[in-house]
Amino acid sequence: MYNHKVVERKWQKYWAEHQTFKTGTDPKKKNYYALDMFPFPSGKGLHVGHPEGYTATDIVARMKRAQGYNVLHPMGWDAFGLPAEQYALKTGHDPATFTDQNIARFKTQLQSLGFSYDWDREIKTSDPKYYKWTQWIFEQMYKNGLAYEAEVPVNWSPDLGTVVANEEVIDGKTERGGFPVYRRNMRQWMLKMTAYADRLLEDLDGLNWPEPVKEMQRNWIGRSVGAQITFKIKDSDRTFDVFTTRPDTLFGCTYAVLAPENKLVKEITTLGHQADVEAYIKQIASKSDLERTDLNKDKTGVFTGAYAINPVTEKEIPIWISDYVLASYGTGAVMAVPAHDERDYEFATKFNLPVKQVIAGGDVDKAAMTGDGEHINSGFLNGLNVKDAKAKMVDWLEDHNLGQQKVNYKLRDWDFSRQRYWGEPIPVIHWEDGETTLVPENELPLLLPKATNIKPSGTPESPLANLDDWVNVVDKNGRHGKRETNTMPNWAGSSWYYLRYVDPHNDEKLADYDLLKQWLPVDLYIGGAEHAVRHLLYARFWHKVLYDLGVVPTKEPFQRLYNQGLILKNHEKMSKSKGNVVNPDDVINEYGADSLRTYEMFMGPLDASIDWDDNGPASTKKFLDRIWRLLVNDLDVKAVPQAKIVDENDGSLDQIYNQTVKKVTEDFEALHFNTAISQLMVFLNAAQKAKTIPRAYAEGFVQLLAPVAPHMMEEIWQVLGHNESISYAAWPKYDPAKLVQRQVQIMIQVNGKLRGHFTAAKDTSHEELQTQALANENVKKFTAGKEIKKVIVVPNKIVNIVAK
RNA sequence: GCGGGUGUGGCGGAAUGGUAGACGCGCAAGACUAAGGAUCUUGUGAUCGCUUUUAGAUCGUGAAAGUUCGAGUCUUUUCACCCGCACCA
Numbered sequence: 036m037y038n039h040k041v042v043e044r045k046w047q048k049y050w051a052e053h054q055t056f057k058t059g060t061d062p063k064k065k066n067y068y069a070l071d072m073f074p075f076p077s078g079k080g081l082h083v084g085h086p087e088g089y090t091a092t093d094i095v096a097r098m099k100r101a102q103g104y105n106v107l108h109p110m111g112w113d114a115f116g117l118p119a120e121q122y123a124l125k126t127g128h129d130p131a132t133f134t135d136q137n138i139a140r141f142k143t144q145l146q147s148l149g150f151s152y153d154w155d156r157e158i159k160t161s162d163p164k165y166y167k168w169t170q171w172i173f174e175q176m177y178k179n180g181l182a183y184e185a186e187v188p189v190n191w192s193p194d195l196g197t198v199v200a201n202e203e204v205i206d207g208k209t210e211r212g213g214f215p216v217y218r219r220n221m222r223q224w225m226l227k228m229t230a231y232a233d234r235l236l237e238d239l240d241g242l243n244w245p246e247p248v249k250e251m252q253r254n255w256i257g258r259s260v261g262a263q264i265t266f267k268i269k270d271s272d273r274t275f276d277v278f279t280t281r282p283d284t285l286f287g288c289t290y291a292v293l294a295p296e297n298k299l300v301k302e303i304t305t306l307g308h309q310a311d312v313e314a315y316i317k318q319i320a321s322k323s324d325l326e327r328t329d330l331n332k333d334k335t336g337v338f339t340g341a342y343a344i345n346p347v348t349e350k351e352i353p354i355w356i357s358d359y360v361l362a363s364y365g366t367g368a369v370m371a372v373p374a375h376d377e378r379d380y381e382f383a384t385k386f387n388l389p390v391k392q393v394i395a396g397g398d399v400d401k402a403a404m405t406g407d408g409e410h411i412n413s414g415f416l417n418g419l420n421v422k423d424a425k426a427k428m429v430d431w432l433e434d435h436n437l438g439q440q441k442v443n444y445k446l447r448d449w450d451f452s453r454q455r456y457w458g459e460p461i462p463v464i465h466w467e468d469g470e471t472t473l474v475p476e477n478e479l480p481l482l483l484p485k486a487t488n489i490k491p492s493g494t495p496e497s498p499l500a501n502l503d504d505w506v507n508v509v510d511k512n513g514r515h516g517k518r519e520t521n522t523m524p525n526w527a528g529s530s531w532y533y534l535r536y537v538d539p540h541n542d543e544k545l546a547d548y549d550l551l552k553q554w555l556p557v558d559l560y561i562g563g564a565e566h567a568v569r570h571l572l573y574a575r576f577w578h579k580v581l582y583d584l585g586v587v588p589t590k591e592p593f594q595r596l597y598n599q600g601l602i603l604k605n606h607e608k609m610s611k612s613k614g615n616v617v618n619p620d621d622v623i624n625e626y627g628a629d630s631l632r633t634y635e636m637f638m639g640p641l642d643a644s645i646d647w648d649d650n651g652p653a654s655t656k657k658f659l660d661r662i663w664r665l666l667v668n669d670l671d672v673k674a675v676p677q678a679k680i681v682d683e684n685d686g687s688l689d690q691i692y693n694q695t696v697k698k699v700t701e702d703f704e705a706l707h708f709n710t711a712i713s714q715l716m717v718f719l720n721a722a723q724k725a726k727t728i729p730r731a732y733a734e735g736f737v738q739l740l741a742p743v744a745p746h747m748m749e750e751i752w753q754v755l756g757h758n759e760s761i762s763y764a765a766w767p768k769y770d771p772a773k774l775v776q777r778q779v780q781i782m783i784q785v786n787g788k789l790r791g792h793f794t795a796a797k798d799t800s801h802e803e804l805q806t807q808a809l810a811n812e813n814v815k816k817f818t819a820g821k822e823i824k825k826v827i828v829v830p831n832k833i834v835n836i837v838a839k
Numbered sequence: 840g841c842g843g844g845u846g847u848g849g850c851g852g853a854a855u856g857g858u859a860g861a862c863g864c865g866c867a868a869g870a871c872u873a874a875g876g877a878u879c880u881u882g883u884g885a886u887c888g889c890u891u892u893u894a895g896a897u898c899g900u901g902a903a904a905g906u907u908c909g910a911g912u913c914u915u916u917u918c919a920c921c922c923g924c925a926c927c928a
Contacts, residue, residue, distance in 0.1 A: 206925090247843050247844065247922085247923080250843060250923090251842090251924080254841095254924060259928090277928080278927095281928080292928095359928095360928080361926075364928080365927075370928080376928070377926090379928080443927080444927090445924095564923090567923080568923085637851090637852095637862085637863075638852085639851060643851095643852090645851065645852085646851070648850080648851065648863095648864065651851085651863090651864075654863060657877095658863085660878095661878095709851090709852075709853085710852095710853070710861090712863095713852090713861065713862035713863075714861095714862085716861095717861075717862070782857075784857085784858095784908085786908080786909090787857095787907095787910095788909090813895075816895095825908065827857095827908050829857060832858090833857045833858080835908050837909095
């Protein structure tokens with residue numbers, strides 16, 4: 036009987052001792068880079084969702100090795116970040132120790148699944164040897180004007196004691212922990228991601244990624260073309276700019292709205308309105324983002340008392356403030372055209388502001404008219420449609436120096452500061468004379484100091500601010516300075532880790548350029564869809580920056596991306612609180628890693644979210660055990676059953692074997708593991724029924740299954756008489772000549788309904804098929820007394836008789 | 840509200856416009872057994888029919904319409920669920 040506990044341990048040991056999965060460097064071979072999204076080593080250990088994506092890449096990696104590729108298949112740890120720090124705070128642990136313990140546990144678990152990682156290339160983002168280069172990349176960005184400090188509106192989470200990026204705010208709450216987020220201005224380090232907006236958008240087109248992910252990134256970047264228009268303020272030499280996608284409606288602009296956070300607000304508010312405006316701003320500031328969105332239906336705002344001049348009508352329009360105008364998009368000010376914008380319409384209706392229709396159609400007494408139409412009340416635009424009017428208005432604005440065409444993005448610069456301890460220190464010193472300098476490159480890494488009190492300070496300073504010895508520095512001229520106390524967000528380390536795997540021990544560079552040239556871009560990258568925007572956008576951004584610096588040879592990091600689905604339990608996400616978590620350790624213990632791997636690949640399409648079936652691993656174990664019994668002698672487990680596994684080929688399995696080789700190879704390549712395994716089951720069923728199995732077919736079958744269930748297949752491979760690991764045995768090939776069926780089943784339809792069938796030799800002529808079909812007894816019943824109008828013959832498939 | 844996706848047996852799921860339900864789970868019957876939760880064999884969409892065997896008939900891929908000799912697959916409308924974005928001017 037097959038004992039998975041003994042055999043799995045045996046081969047895991049063998050692989051480690053023989054360095055079976057050391058990355059190949061044979062210059063004669065092609066290279067293949069199969070990458071998993073590295074995990075954040077949480078305290079909970081691996082859950083059953085992790086092995087799904089990991090098994091998928093492992094299968095491809097193993098197949099590629101057998102197909103003669105050098106394969107880079109690494110694993111590492113996304114070790115910095117809030118969850119570890121939160122947990123450490125709660126339990127009084129040091130996050131470094133705690134993280135290392137978690138890593139050790141994760142690694143043991145991953146190894147027990149038999150993944151073919153090259154563990155010599157293991158990395159962790161919290162390792163100074165690693166984050167030295169994270170800091171180095173930051174410094175390059177700073178030198179190139181891509182990292183800058185600014186007072187910006189941020190998402191502040193008092194509960195976490197830090198700001199979070201826009202991308203980390205879900206429904207007005209923090210992604211981690213679900214805490215409320217408040218808007219406030221803070222001095223932050225920003226990365227100028229917007230400078231790459233167009234390239235991030237354009238280069239999506241060439242990527243082999245799921246279309247929904249590309250679409251999400253496009254939406255997130257949110258490019259829109261419009262005009263920036265300058266408005267003068269009445270009785271003042273001040274002006275402000277607005278961004279609009281509808282410059283054609285400028286004649287209909289009857290008021291303007293500034294975001295409450297707009298700096299201009301204080302300056303223009305007239306004496307009589309100061310109290311109102313201040314009260315409103317205060318009210319807005321005390322509301323979380325969530326509360327602000329909840330107020331969606333009901334628009335709020337106050338009049339500033341100031342007026343602007345509509346540049347085209349030269350009429351006075353009131354300036355209001357309202358939180359429906361976002362400070363962080365465009366210019367933080369809008370021109371309101373209530374007749375042709377739903378939001379403006381709602382606001383104007385509520386506050387009794389004038390509505391002026393400038394495009395014919397609709398009924399602006401009832402609702403805003405946002406469609407296309409002929410311009411009216413619009414001077415030189417009258418009679419034009421929207422498209423032409425836009426162009427003409429932009430020309431007019433440019434001629435009069437009042438505005439120009441402008442492209443805007445929803446994408447914001449990346450808020451790169453966290454007021455927390457467990458992250459990469461930002462290598463910057465602020466000097467007493469106001470100068471800001473980088474920590475010199477030869478002094479990197481700037482180590483994260485050991486600290487006992489890592490509680491968030493609740494202020495814009497991180498806990499590092501309390502470490503006087505660390506914070507205070509003096510240069511050789513006696514000038515005093517303070518280190519930057521903000522740390523990097525945990526997306527920093529994960530934005531370039533795939534580069535480090537290529538050359539993980541290099542002390543001179545983040546990775547050797549020639550090696551990067553050999554391995555990039557990543558051929559296959561599999562991970563969860565939750566990273567569709569954030570991680571993948573950040574990584575692409577960093578990659579492009581490094582490309583411009585000549586550090587990496589490609590424009591894009593990941594050529595082919597695939598998202599694995601979730602594994603559900605009773606149609607719900609698994610979670611501790613629901614008590615429906617399946618622990619892979621238990622499954623491995625009872626059924627073996629091979630059974631778990633096979634089940635997770637068999638359960639359905641890789642990208643679908645599918646319910647976990649408690650019988651699943653048992654069923655795949657049954658399948659694997661049937662293979663074992665078929666190929667290994669019951670009495671002497673070191674030999675094959677001689678009567679069954681023979682050197683002669685009686686031809687009975689020819690067709691199905693060759694079909695299986697073809698389908699499994701193609702399906703693995705396409706990541707259709709469920710249908711590949713199903714085909715292997717079909718072959719096994721046929722092989723069990725066959726009198727004998729040619730040894731070559733038995734071996735080929737074992738090879739095809741080896742990427743999925745490597746431990747048992749290694750063992751059987753050995754029983755079949757091989758001394759070397761199955762990993763590099765050349766991948767089976769199929770003989771196209773043997774795929775062809777001699778006999779085919781021809782289905783007969785009458786008026787599109789199936790009425791019978793017969794067997795015919797392949798490539799029987801049209802006429803012959805038609806004659807045979809019409810002669811069928813059951814068919815005659817349905818054609819009797821009817822006129823045969825037409826007979827459609829699809830060779831080797833079907834005959835359809837149209838009778839009336 | 841906008842964008843994207845998915846709807847197929849009791850369940851997970853297969854099906855280049857050409858035999859719907861491959862493969863597996865579950866279930867049922869039988870065999871081997873002291874026993875079986877092991878293993879093997881057979882059956883398994885619904886309804887009817889046949890029930891001595893072999894056939895066979897009607898319906899059936901969320902719903903409705905359309906294109907076609909022929910639609911799970913293509914088109915339109917609609918419903919449900921899931922994911923993403925959510926005042927982006």
